[in-house]
Amino acid sequence: MVSASRSGEERGEENVTRGDGDGAAGVDPQQLWLSPVRSGRGRKPAFSRQAITTAAVALADAEGLEAVTMRRVAAQVGAGVMSLYNYAPDKETLLELMVDHVSGELPATDPLTGDWRTDLKAIGHLQRALMLRHPWLPAALSSRRSLGPRTLAFLERALAALRPTGLDGAAKLEVFAQLTGFVAAHVAHEIAQAATAQSPDRAAAEARYLAAVVADGHHPELAEALAAPGRPLTPEATFTRFLDRLIDGLDTDADTG
Template sequence: MPHDKGTGASGVDPERLWLGPTPAAAGPRRGRRPTFSRAAITTAAVALADAEGLDAVTMRRVAAEVGAGVMSLYTYAPDKETLLALMADDVCGELPLTDPLTGDWRADLKTLAHRQRALMLRHPWLAAVLVTRHTPGPRALDFLERALAALRPSGLDGAARLEVFAQLTSFVAGHVRHELAQSASADSPGRRAAEARYLTAMAADGHHPELAEALAAPGRPVTPEATFGRFLNRLVDGLDTA
């Protein structure tokens, strides 16, 4: 029986989803031809998630958005896990792929990471979906192909390049989730000031000399872009290609 699932580890069969005939191609054998499509369902689900978050994306809500009965949607997306896979791959089509690579693999990798971050910030639900889904769809594979090509000058073999891309994507997704959480909590009046006072007090108690030294160090730009750039530099510049 089809049903809505949460956002746990994906049980989607990628071969069936991406290599099988689309429901529009297979088509219902009887009855009136539907006035919606898998693409329309995916677009509606993405719009819901962008506006209201993943919890708003239920088969019932999506059906209402496209003007369909709930049961008719299951021909196109048999459960919420499949719908989330379709959504994630759909927005991955926004990633630019046509500008030439520079041949400087570290610089190119950082550019790709910045594009991933921008995509995840445009679609704040995406980071949570990506960390629980391990098989990329066709559009995501296009971006993976781009990343593997960018990494070719590194001298890493194919398996290592796949690992680097997975590590990079996990870093970006984790950072964006933290960034979004920080942005939401910053709306609480005085929270950051209270946190600073607490850390200063703990650093002054004589039991945390390393923390005291760290807090006394010169400050750095704390904008989200600057912070992400510093973390990304440490990750990419520290990659071992031996």
């Protein structure tokens, strides 16, 4: 009996680690977000879905998504591995819970200015800050399939910010998806760049190489671009420039569906 139980746990753990099986494709959002959590029979457990999700987020923050397995999370909350499946049957479901959990850090009730571009830029900066605090989030968003209550609260605020545009509902959802996708991609690149930051010597070598390339006269556009005055290269300044271009370039009058 012990051997059979251990074998079941190991098979379940293997599926969670690999993300095999139906995963999030089989998740019923209504059951996940609106139905009471099944804790199983017997005495009241010493942990909860909230505790499990918090432990998983802490693991991902410290060690990345690969560290988030049912076995590791169970150890954090002091529970048996199999008991966790009552709360999250697979890693995809756990990711849904984790994303919605950290989305609660986004302010959903702060007043808006009424200037939709200003408000949308503020939302973009809030998203970037959240993703930098939780570097696993951009990757998790790429496979996400449902919207939990905390995410919905922030989405409601974003849609309210877009009300002055006069866009229809579908277009407003597209704009928010475009903004979120941009922020996630930018932050993922920002994190990767920080992890592989060039040494001063390597940066100088790259500069010498480009100078040699443009000196041959075959790359006039690149030569002109490199000769232009430099701009602040801090991560915050770079993100702000890119975000401004994205938001300022949105032409709501031209959106005809």
